[in-house]
Amino acid sequence: MNIEDVLRETLFDMAVEEEPPPPSRFLQARRRRRRQGLVLAMAAGSVAVLAAGSTFAVQSLSPPAPVLSKPVGQRPSPARPAVLTVKEGLRLSETLSLLASATGKPAKDFVRAAEDGEALGLPAYAKGRLEGFAFPGTYEVSPSASPGEVIAAMVTRFKRAAEDVELPEGARRLHRTPLEVLTVASIIQAETFDKRDMPKVARVIYNRLNRRPAMRLQLDSTVMYGLKTYGVRATSKDLTSSSPYNTYRHAGLPPGPIGNPGVDAIEAALKPATGPWLYFVITDPGKRVMKFAASEAEFMELAEERAKNLRKR
Structure with a gap:
């Protein structure tokens, strides 16, 4: 033994005996590295990624609508961006569920998008698997952004962080x-x-x-x-x-x-x-x-x- x-x-x-810990147990303090400007335009006027430390946003390139956090239990308005925070350490399954809940898009669409590693721009060493590469941060998701675009933005932010370190x-x-x-x-x-x-x-x-x-x-x-x-x-x-x-x-x-x-x-x-x-x-x-x-x-x-x-x- x-x-x-x-x-x-x-x-x-x-x-x-304790209850299983909520995902929030994984939250850690972030380093605050400031960056400026757009780092990626994703779909010809559809979405863009703004990087600011370990957080970023996905938002419309057209004049933005007022940004409101989604009330608990309420589906987002199709005319307004959804705001959510993906905490460090969340499993991919939890992250995809959060994205689906915040955007009102079907969870199966995010699951399907997560399986297309080539379209998401995963690095070769990921071996086509998204777990570990959906970078944590705070998101402002445009209603026009597809599940694939949102996840691809997370991968892009991971690659920027990987380059930084x-x-x-x-x-x-x-x-x-x-x-x-x-x-x-x-x-x-x-x-x-x-x-x-x-x-x-x-x-x-x-x-x-x-x-x-x-x-x-x-x-x-x-x-x-x-x-x-x-x-x-x-x-x-x-x-x-x-x-x-x-x-x-x-x-x-x-x-x-x-x-x-x-x-x-x-x-x-x-x-x-x-x-x-x-x-x-x-x-x-x-x-x-x-x-x-x-x-x-x-x-x-x-x-x-x-x-x-x-x-x-």
Whole structure:
């Protein structure tokens, strides 16, 4: 029985059962990089993309109508743009649902558009798969924009961000592919609350991958993604899944991203902190405090600290 199994059976069960976290748990603070002007005209007078840090808008090039946020439960007016925010770390399925809800267009149209990687302009290393490349941000979507145009704008913003952080070059320095780095970034986004912890979480992942023999990542976030479920931790039954995203059973990284990371997570994956850590533990879930350990002994100390904090709740 490995150290993670010991912790799972003896410590985590002390916690009060919690509801699965909402997608908002993945929201991280954004870097504010200011850009000016139009960066892409998408459909001959139909839509354009305005970039401003990790947010952008899709809006009509004709004189704009007043922009109003869509009231909860109300379908958008066909004459007005829809405004919504796609948070860092959301899965593609959640993102497509948000876009459909905000625009009033059929969800199946967004799903169909998401499958055409060539039309969306995905980079070659995406291998035709949109997960991880639907860049988070705040959107103002023109009623005239098609699902494909809206998603293509998200991909365009991803490519701009990838260029800014020199993703392909940084991946080569790490002896990884850009897709592997983006996969690491998506895990970092899912596993952290505070962007200051991201470079250390990145180091834990790389340290495990680089060991010989490599340590399995054993991450609940990847297991949940493979099962298309949500929760604070995987169950024993979940861990028996044959999904390639089950990093308890399969060595190495999962096949691809498990969500759509923001620029902070991508930068952390490209520039991991320096350190010997092999474990990270959220020692105080209430305060979202994360600590790191380089050995099993240190890990058990952090696990006990977590257990004490859970008993105080």
